[in-house]
Amino acid sequence: MFNFSTLTTLLVLVSAAVADTMLAAVYEPGNNKLVLNPAYPVPTPGEGEVLLKVAACGVCHSDVFFLSAARPDPRTYVLGHEIVGTPSQLGAGVQNISTTQLYGVLIIDPSNTNPSTSTIGTGLDGGYAEFVLVNQSQLFPVPDGLAPEIAVAGTDSLLTVFNAVNNVAQVTTGDRVLIYGVGGLGHQAVQLAKHLGATVFAADLRPEARQLALDLGATQAFDLEDLTAVTSNGTFHVDTVIDFVATAQSFELSKAAVALSLSEGFAGLSTPGKIVLVGISADSLSFASVDLIETNIRVFSSLYGSPADMQSAFDLLSQGVIRPNVTVAPLENINTALEALTAHDVTGRMVVIPGLNSTATTRR
Template identity: 30%
Template sequence: MIESRAVVAPGRGKPVEVVTINVPEPGPGEVLVRVRACGVCHTDLHYREGGINDEFPFLLGHEAAGVVEATGAGVTEVGEGDFVVLNWRAVCGECRACRRGRPWYCFDTNNAEQSMQLSDGTPLSPALGIGAFTERTLVHAGQCTRVDPAARPAVVSLLGCGVMAGVGAAVNTGGVSRGDSVAVIGCGGVGDGAIAGARLAGASRIIAVDTDPKKLAWAEQFGATHAVNAAEADPVAEIRSLTGGNGADVVIDAVGRPETYQQAFYARDLAGTVVLVGVPTAEMELRLPLLDVFGRGGALKSSWYGDCLPSRDFPMLTDLHQQGRLPLEKFVTEEIALDDVEEAFTKMERGEVLRSVVVF
């Protein structure tokens, strides 16, 4: 066992604690990663609040980049010294989705077999199968993707979740292409990722929708051409007005509430596409006239992790960033220490940051 300082959520709604945990040496198919940076994501806050499940204590953190320190038997994907971004969808290669050539829908993703533990031997539940608010973490080899080692860890770590979810919602799920009009409802980290993805894909008009003027200003940094404050105007009417009265070709709901989904549905053009990438809660229900669903045509899609394939998308997006075509650095509001995670959650809830990033 290797001792490592880590951020742990001990129970529902309780403040996180920084403690020393025990990390096993890697077994077959496993990799020990020395974490260099890890973003503070809303999903980590959901784990702390018990919004995911009740399998406390949780080892938080999952948007991470680091260096492979050791590998277990049979690992060929990565080797000692490789700079990697971690992912929470290590495809199995054997399930029905993988066999159909759609590994981004893999139904049997891989995680490390061994458990990391508190010093008293209590097993930890790693957030999204990663658990990276720690100096070292144990993951499955398939959760490691090599990227350009010249990239800043604090920047490319965000590809591990939120940014990838947003970029992928636009490019992979929404199929945004040159000349398309795109509207993005909700301009946090995921929404701004969708805006950046739409810009990469060549969208001609990118409409950012939010109720927070600060977030609308952030959205412009990532390529939004127009901003709509939904607290002051009807977003459906505004999006239609900005698209010749037709609605946008692709509308991305990065909030995940029934009311924002309805806005996305009615703000799209006939035969347009709605993409839901914001995560709803279990009690939420949606009501839409079935005749409208039929009559408007097009596609209603959900985007899981931006329908990404980490082995394909992480290196590509890192290279685009290194070329100056994807401003990942603008997502990083602040770099913090491991002891500052609880305060970072507070800033996140207040809407003061896009991303706080723990740097080791």
């Protein structure tokens, strides 16, 4: 019989292995770099909470956005929201959580009443640290055999891609799809759209990103000059654009790629062209509604995804349908990783791993 005394003993044994302080990369208002603090307090889990030992944390463009002060945040906290890890300490009332299982973290806690401003890595301490505190309801088991640096894609980047491509754009067999921006999310979107039966095209400034898109199954990859030319002369048209850049320039080119002629638009015989905006930028996007109506364009936005989408993302990774291109680095190199992301020097995903004692390595 498993009783309270036994549970208490187990918690004490688990707790004994956790130090009082840890290395953490802290966001401080007005600082465009994270502050590495080797003595950041390790939190203690309360009712229903789990202290997770971080196995990997993905580096996201939204982190770059926060550090740019495009939208200043007055709070101080640990950044990082794409997290997988193993439980190190269980709070009271936590059940059916294994300390040997790798879990992914759903950053939007179902019980959170203010998710737009207070989520893990945005207001609440995140995963650029050795440990992170989460609610049990945020934990989802990672399929056996997935390495942490690959599994972490299922917690945000592929989760976001799945929602945008499968749920919002509803890409299906026979569609012509343009993936605009073949970065950490876009290169996974190329694979997913291809898996769903679409003919996939790609656009990116960087030759290495365009080559990655072709390697992953894209029919053609455009630089922006070539994309401008083929959309201007009417020789290129797609059903859907998934825009992972979301700048004024990308939006104009996306509209050109899905636009129908005036007569086609009013005829109402063609399926509306879709633009799905996924990227975060400081640009203001503008359009006249009459232009969208006349050219039969529908514009959608997409952000993150649901618990079911996380499960789908993990399944796609486990089955090898999606193979993220990942570069790993030690947590101590987080600012270097963020600088590389800012400079568009990362092909695919960048992931930091606490305790990794090596230089950056690419894995697929």
